[in-house]
Amino acid sequence: MLRRLDLLTSLVLLIIFSGQLTAQTQDTINQEAQPPKGVEHLAIHYFGIEFSKEQRSRLENKELELIFFIDAQGQPELSEINGITDADLIDSLKQKTLKVGLFSPRIEQGVAVPSIFL
Helix, strand or coil: CHHHHHHHHHHHHHHHHHHHHHHHHHHHHCECCECCCCHHHHHHHHHCCCCCHHHHHHHCCCCCEEEEEECCCCCEEEEEEECCCCHHHHHHHHHHHCCCCCCECEEECCEEECEEEC
16 A cells, blocks of 8 residues: 555656746746846836936827837837937937847747847
8 A cells, every 4th residue: 555655646747847847847947038137127127217307308208118029039128118208318218228138039939039129
């Protein structure tokens, strides 16, 4: 009886383990582009811009939408900024993007491809 219980326990553990491997494999075969350290760190990166008082007043009560093009290597490009049209503010956001670091690129069937990140 003990041997049968050991065999059953081993079988259950094997099924659980193989299910976890399958889930991990699927995650690496297909995934969306992601910023380094997550979305929260990306937001903090932009909150760190030292805008002047005048620039901050122009940003007050504005909701910005940042749209990034991410190439297959993970290099981000801030392609569109919805919510403002001020050239100096846009330039500050684009300059800060140069220091963001590489994103994890979108993966389709195990191959890195260009994508958009909102």
